[in-house]
Amino acid sequence: xPHAVSxxxxxxxxxxxxxxxxxxxxxxxxxxxxRLVPSHCMCAIRPSVATRAGVCxxxxxxxxxxxxxxxxxxxxxVADTFAFGWARTEVDPALLALLNDPQWQPYVVFPGQYAQPxxxxxxxxxxxxxxxxxxLFDATWAEARKMFRRSPYLDRLPVLSLRPERITxxxxxxxxxDDHFCTSEVAAMCLNLAGEHAAGQTLEAYLPxxxxxxxxxxxxxxxxWDGAEHQRLREVVAAQSAQSAQASLAS
Numbered sequence: 001x002p003h004a005v006s007x008x009x010x011x012x013x014x015x016x017x018x019x020x021x022x023x024x025x026x027x028x029x030x031x032x033x034x035r036l037v038p039s040h041c042m043c044a045i046r047p048s049v050a051t052r053a054g055v056c057x058x059x060x061x062x063x064x065x066x067x068x069x070x071x072x073x074x075x076x077x078v079a080d081t082f083a084f085g086w087a088r089t090e091v092d093p094a095l096l097a098l099l100n101d102p103q104w105q106p107y108v109v110f111p112g113q114y115a116q117p118x119x120x121x122x123x124x125x126x127x128x129x130x131x132x133x134x135x136l137f138d139a140t141w142a143e144a145r146k147m148f149r150r151s152p153y154l155d156r157l158p159v160l161s162l163r164p165e166r167i168t169x170x171x172x173x174x175x176x177x178d179d180h181f182c183t184s185e186v187a188a189m190c191l192n193l194a195g196e197h198a199a200g201q202t203l204e205a206y207l208p209x210x211x212x213x214x215x216x217x218x219x220x221x222x223x224x225w226d227g228a229e230h231q232r233l234r235e236v237v238a239a240q241s242a243q244s245a246q247a248s249l250a251s
Contacts, residue, residue, distance in 0.1 A: 134187065
């Protein structure tokens with residue numbers, strides 16, 4: 001079944017008056033499941049991890065159309081991923097309903113220096129009956145700052161300020177700064193912070209595989225299936241399978 005980002009992309013394409021042409025990308029047929037050319041499709045190795053936490057992506061207008069978008073990877077891995085388009089003058093009623101759903105404890109993920117100090121939190125804490133919902137702005141940095149400032153319906157929510165101890169590994173776009181992370185990297189940090197280490201580690205391993213497939217397709221080179229990127233993803237998936245099997249035996 002198509003996930004939330006796939007559905008949002010389809011809806012955005014349906015509203016387009018002309019085809020979307022990605023800059024610097026390949027202009028060939030793409031797989032509907034992974035957005036890569038069929039020869040470099042990675043649908044067969046798509047991982048999925050059960051989580052209590054969820055991710056809510058608020059996406060800039062054309063972000064779902066970009067083949068380099070990594071919110072798609074989050075939706076691949078985390079079943080409870082929600083995706084909404086952002087507009088300055090209106091908000092999707094389904095987004096408001098999600099934010100008001102009592103099963104969720106939403107956190108707006110954004111640098112703390114841009115929020116009132118009383119809203120900023122550095123960790124994830126909520127009653128056992130609540131599930132963490134991480135709200136990420138899926139956009140360029142300039143767009144994300146505007147979205148954060150102009151989304152008053154988020155003002156009542158805590159702002160989760162991350163403090164990463166590494167630089168970005170994202171290679172498909174260049175923001176010019178090593179402390180700007182792509183959406184899937186931010187989601188992985190949030191999941192790890194919430195104790196969802198299996199999902200966080202999977203996303204960390206999945207991004208380099210996607211980058212490898214994308215760049216190899218762009219440069220018309222074959223996939224190195226025995227390379228370090230694929231080996232790491234296989235190790236992570238195998239470890240999770242072994243842990244799940246042990247948990248089943250113990251229960």
